Amino acid sequence: VCYKPEDPVEYLESCLQKVKELGGSEKVKWDTFVSQEKRTLPPLNGGQSRRSFFRNVMPDNPNFPYRRYDRLPPIHQFSIESDTDLSETAELIEEYDVFDPTRPRPKIILVIGGPGSGKGTQSLKIADRYGFEYVSVGELLRKKIHNTSSNRKWSLIAKIITTGELAPQETTITEIKQRLMQIPDEEGIVIDGFPRDVAQAISFEDQICTPDLVVFLACSNQRLKERLVKRAEQQGRPDDNLKATQRRLINFKQNAIPLVKYFQEKGLIMTFDADRDEEEVFNDISMTVDNKLFPPKEPIAGPSELDLSLIMDSVDIVDTDYDFEDQVIIASIQYRGPACGKGPQCEKVAQKYGLTHLSTGDLLRRELSSLSERSKLIRDLMESGELVPGVILELCLKTH
Numbered sequence: 001v002c003y004k005p006e007d008p009v010e011y012l013e014s015c016l017q018k019v020k021e022l023g024g025s026e027k028v029k030w031d032t033f034v035s036q037e038k039r040t041l042p043p044l045n046g047g048q049s050r051r052s053f054f055r056n057v058m059p060d061n062p063n064f065p066y067r068r069y070d071r072l073p074p075i076h077q078f079s080i081e082s083d084t085d086l087s088e089t090a091e092l093i094e095e096y097d098v099f100d101p102t103r104p105r106p107k108i109i110l111v112i113g114g115p116g117s118g119k120g121t122q123s124l125k126i127a128d129r130y131g132f133e134y135v136s137v138g139e140l141l142r143k144k145i146h147n148t149s150s151n152r153k154w155s156l157i158a159k160i161i162t163t164g165e166l167a168p169q170e171t172t173i174t175e176i177k178q179r180l181m182q183i184p185d186e187e188g189i190v191i192d193g194f195p196r197d198v199a200q201a202i203s204f205e206d207q208i209c210t211p212d213l214v215v216f217l218a219c220s221n222q223r224l225k226e227r228l229v230k231r232a233e234q235q236g237r238p239d240d241n242l243k244a245t246q247r248r249l250i251n252f253k254q255n256a257i258p259l260v261k262y263f264q265e266k267g268l269i270m271t272f273d274a275d276r277d278e279e280e281v282f283n284d285i286s287m288t289v290d291n292k293l294f295p296p297k298e299p300i301a302g303p304s305e306l307d308l309s310l311i312m313d314s315v316d317i318v319d320t321d322y323d324f325e326d327q328v329i330i331a332s333i334q335y336r337g338p339a340c341g342k343g344p345q346c347e348k349v350a351q352k353y354g355l356t357h358l359s360t361g362d363l364l365r366r367e368l369s370s371l372s373e374r375s376k377l378i379r380d381l382m383e384s385g386e387l388v389p390g391v392i393l394e395l396c397l398k399t400h
């Protein structure tokens with residue numbers, strides 16, 4: 001291979017002749033057939049230094065036994081297109097961004113929940129309603145196992161999954177990445193059944209992206225079991241046997257709370273009561289997806305989230321011409337500045353719903369009329385324009 005003779009048959013003949021001349025095969029040494037003739041090296045490509053050439057193509061071994069250096073064939077560029085099943089590029093994928101940073105990234109919804117909570121059912125509905133691509137991680141793994149059954153690594157993963165345990169994290173992430181890289185132009189992608197624990201969630205964020213929304217389907221144990229038993233009769237999935245189902249439930253229980261907390265802290269997760277009818281669950285999910293992923297461009301009348309710009313502009317919005325009817329936005333009453341009409345609005349709300357109207361300002365003024373220590377502190381704070389701490393307000397409330 002190293003010598004690459006032009007005419008191999010002639011070369012073999014000359015070698016045999018050489019063996020005869022030397023006096024038999026026991027006289028043959030490792031370099032008997034290597035040409036001693038010195039050749040000029042071909043020029044290196046693009047002025048590449050000799051050192052970097054060696055670093056790139058040859059092991060770092062000073063005793064490397066090559067005598068002759070032919071120009072190496074060009075190295076094929078990494079190309080997803082040319083490697084359709086991505087089997088050759090799995091390791092290289094770690095080095096690349098999953099989504100092209102110069103293009104809008106697909107919206108990502110992760111759907112998590114116990115086995116049988118309806119992840120598959122609801123994910124498909126989401127994908128259908130919003131025209132998103134559906135990716136089931138369990139299904140990705142099952143397909144890969146089916147297609148590469150003779151491979152040792154995947155036979156092992158098959159055993160792991162059939163007993164209800166989790167597949168190795170990096171393998172799972174690589175499978176997800178490969179799948180996502182095949183669908184870069186989607187507007188959105190719903191990922192069913194991932195992540196399973198906090199470590200996977202972190203790894204997903206590190207290597208892929210922060211999801212736009214995490215849907216958590218909360219379902220009672222009893223329902224989960226009932227549904228899986230029913231599905232096992234209909235579909236016969238390899239991990240729908242009793243032992244694996246129990247293991248899947250235990251795994252889920254161990255990991256669910258920290259996982260949900262993790263996404264809660266990031267403000268990414270919404271929990272849905274998945275014990276209900278499929279359609280009811282889906283109605284709630286779609287309302288959330290509408291709000292979170294497709295918020296209306298024009299503000300609509302009715303309850304809204306706090307618009308911080310209103311606080312910043314509070315001096316300009318002293319406007320008592322509000323329509324004092326039902327569409328009053330209660331939340332914003334609290335946030336708007338002095339003289340915005342909080343008092344009259346609260347009075348109306350209290351009247352309409354039979355509530356008590358408590359004005360913190362009135363409470364404090366009443367407290368000031370007493371001669372208590374607290375009143376002295378409140379006066380000092382109010383005179384210096386500071387806010388009175390909540391604990392003091394609470395005490396005033398209790399007293400009056």
Ligand code: UP5
Pocket residue numbers: 113114115116117118119120121122136137138139141160161162164165166167168172192193194195196227228230231239248274275276277278279281
């Ligand atoms: N059903 C659904 N919703 C219903 C409702 N509201 N009312 C009444 N019936 C309802 O639903 C289950 C059944 O219930 C169906 O028959 C459905 O019609 C009915 P389904 O939507 O299939 O539930 P799903 O949550 O998808 O249940 P599944 O069994 O698929 O969840 P698992 O989490 O167990 O399975 P998954 O395929 O995600 O993973 C399988 C295995 O792969 C894992 O155990 C693990 O070993 C491995 N894995 C990893 O290792 N890593 C990963 O990241 C992902 C998977």
Ligand code: MG
Pocket residue numbers: 119120121136138192193
């Ligand atoms: Mg499923």
